[in-house]
Amino acid sequence: MPKFELDDTIAAIATPIGEGGISVVRLSGPGVCDCLRPFFASSSKETVDSFLPNTIHWGKIRDSSGQVIDQVLVSVFRAPNSYTGQDVLEVSCHGGLAVTKRILGLFLGNGARHAEPGEFTRRAFLAGKIDLAQAEAVLDLIRAKSSRSLELAVRQLEGRLSQRFRKLKDSAMKLLAHMEAYIDFPEEDLEVDVNDGMLAQFTDLKENMRTLLDGFERNQRIREGVLVSIIGKPNAGKSSLFNALLERDRALVSDIPHTTRDHLEEPLEIGGFYLRVRDTAGLISTAEHPLDKLGMIRTLRAVQDSHLLLFVVDGSCPLDDADRHVFKKIPEGKPFIVLINKADLPMKLEEPELALMTRGAALIRVSAQTREGLKELERGISRFLEKETGEEGEQITRLRHKDILEKALRSLEKAEKAFREKTPLEFVTVELREALDVMKELTGEVYSEELLDRIFSEFCIGK
Ligand SMILES: Nc1nc2c(ncn2[C@@H]2O[C@H](COP(=O)(O)OP(=O)(O)OP(=O)(O)O)[C@@H](O)[C@H]2O)c(=O)[nH]1
Ligand SMILES: [Mg+2]
Structure with missing residues (x-):
């Protein structure tokens, strides 16, 4: 017997398991009325079998001993005009674990089979309501x-x-x-x-x-998220910017170099795009501590894997070899935005020197402390993603x-x-x-x- 036959009736809780305002227990198949009939009394006294398509009925669900389990709404869909193309009943009950499980239990004990994952949609496909794509x-x-x-x-x-x-x-x-x-x-x-x-x-x-x-x-x-890594020498303010972008105190920040050793990654939505933002350990040329060495490996991997890099320099001190070392690690062709951080402090960095080194890449002055420039940074990231994904028409994912x-x-x-x-x-x-x-x-x-x-x-x- 094939596992997925169509002539039986399936039931499942269609909402996340747990507490909530409302939960929905869904039934699909030829026997939906048989499953519900013994337990549901509509306030209008109409019988389940006489419910018209696309109507909603308020009433009580009782177990076989007559004890009320919940007051519910029953939505009625008749074949072929339903999600699955079959008769469908949806019982909206109070969103508690005990309520939903007991209601589902009544149906399962009265002829319904527990639905497999995606089985309602599978039935919709088999009924020709939707195609596979x-x-x-x-x-x-x-x-x-x-x-x-x-x-x-x-x-x-x-x-x-x-x-x-x-x-x-x-x-x-x-x-x-x-x-x-x-x-x-x-x-x-x-x-x-x-x-x-x-x-x-x-x-x-x-x-x-x-x-x-x-x-x-x-x-x-677009679907899986774009990886954006924040890189720069130690103490440039990467973790501070990471926190500022997330608008919460996620990463440790201190004036001790190498505060970040392992990278951190958090989801963030910018301009409607789903981003995975990664804070990395400060890039150095000579890591001596074994933990720094491990941190470097991870940072270099993040550099490779990222779709976009945010290259952070400390604007309150002149450009130095440590910055140059970080820049050298950006692979040819990898998109990046240069962030001159600590814009709240007197600027000691020579912008033309930085522009020369980064060959005219976009530069934004920011301050993780005062949030200056963060809006511009978000616009820069969105613009980059718009360009990256801006193809017209339908595309495959x-x-x-x-x-x-x-x-x-x-x-x-x-x-x-x-x-x-x-x-x-x-x-x-x-x-x-x-x-x-x-x-x-x-x-x-x-x-x-x-x-x-x-x-x-x-x-x-x-x-
Ligand atoms: N004034 C000022 N200080 C900042 C700013 N951003 C970071 N700092 C300070 O710079 C120091 C280093 O900041 P972090 O965010 O830990 O730097 P990091 O780049 O993550 O450093 P590592 O993790 O060691 O690589 C801290 O003392 C921060 O408070 C800023 O915009 N303005
Ligand atoms: Mg850090």
């Missing part, structure tokens, strides 16, 4: 950590990425049909304009696929989509090569069909149970 967007939406990642997820949930996938597939199908129409022609006899037309179709398809693939890394950063597109692109390139080499069209179409078949997995036109298991196991129970 949209189902994935449900998870992205739940997990969105910033308004930008939320925006991406909503667009995907609304089906805009799916539309783009379908367009790609349609173009591949058109090219395949075009070729099949000429399959009985010897390749040499293809008219020049037909030949050129097919080549143009290949180019178009490849370009569209590449555009989608190019956006992957960018979008991955999931590794699954990237793998499929890369596989399809490889088949397409093989098909094009064969076509250019005047291989008989029936061989060219084999590769083309391969690309097409792979593309069908994007929206779930073709899927395996394992693929669904993999996707939906990431979901929470009750979604």
Whole structure:
């Protein structure tokens, strides 16, 4: 018996487990009324079976001994107009651990099966309410950590990425049909304009696929967060700036050099972007203490891994070899913003000298103590991220989509090569069909149970 049948009724608590104003216990399947009927008395005296679709009913839930468990609202959705495409009842009760568990227990003891993670959404997919890319967007939406990642997820949930996938597939199908129409022609006899037309179709398809693939890394950063590390010599004020950005006293600060030895990382939203901000140990050329040596390794790793560096110099003293050493550790091409810290103190640093060393990179004067310049820094970070992620149109964020597109692109390139080499069209179409078949997995036109298991196991129970 397959684990995920559709003709049984599933139940789960759909809200986080714990205390809250309201919790929702959700039921989906043909037997939802049977599960609720023995326990629910509506204040209107209507019976559960007579509830109209898209209505809400207030009443009491009692256990089988007649004891009241809670006063609840029951929302009624009827197939096919529900999230799962089946009959769905949602019981909104008071948000306590005991209440929700007891209500769920009543349903489980009366014919319902406990839902697996993501099973409601899996049913929505199987019922054709949403495609696979949209189902994935449900998870992205739940997990969105910033308004930008939320925006991406909503667009995907609304089906805009799916539309783009379908367009790609349609173009591949058109090219395949075009070729099949000429399959009985010897390749040499293809008219020049037909030949050129097919080549143009290949180019178009490849370009569209590449555009989608190019956006992957960018979008991955929007979803998973952008790593921004604060680097500089000891005592430059990195930890103080870290605290100022977070607006709380997170890192230890002192005038003793090497206060920070291990790096600290905290999430932060700036300009709608989700950032992971990292405070690092001051970079020095000759670490002697074994703990300093370990700290250096971590700082250098942070430098490598970061998408953006905040290079902090102490404006209250002249630029020195320690600053130069830090600058040398910034890899070629790594984006960075220079922060001249301690702007509240008399400036001893020669700005032109610093500008020369950092080759005209953006310089911002800040003070971790007075917060001067912090708004400008936030604007600088947002501007950088806007540029990094500012591609128009729909883009992919999931590794699954990237793998499929890369596989399809490889088949397409093989098909094009064969076509250019005047291989008989029936061989060219084999590769083309391969690309097409792979593309069908994007929206779930073709899927395996394992693929669904993999996707939906990431979901929470009750979604
Ligand atoms: N006046 C002034 N002092 C600051 C400012 N920022 C940091 N300081 C002081 O500079 C000293 C070093 O600050 P930290 O934030 O610990 O410096 P750090 O770069 O993290 O140092 P390490 O962890 O040792 O690498 C402390 O005494 C801070 O109070 C600032 O904007 N103005
Ligand atoms: Mg520090």
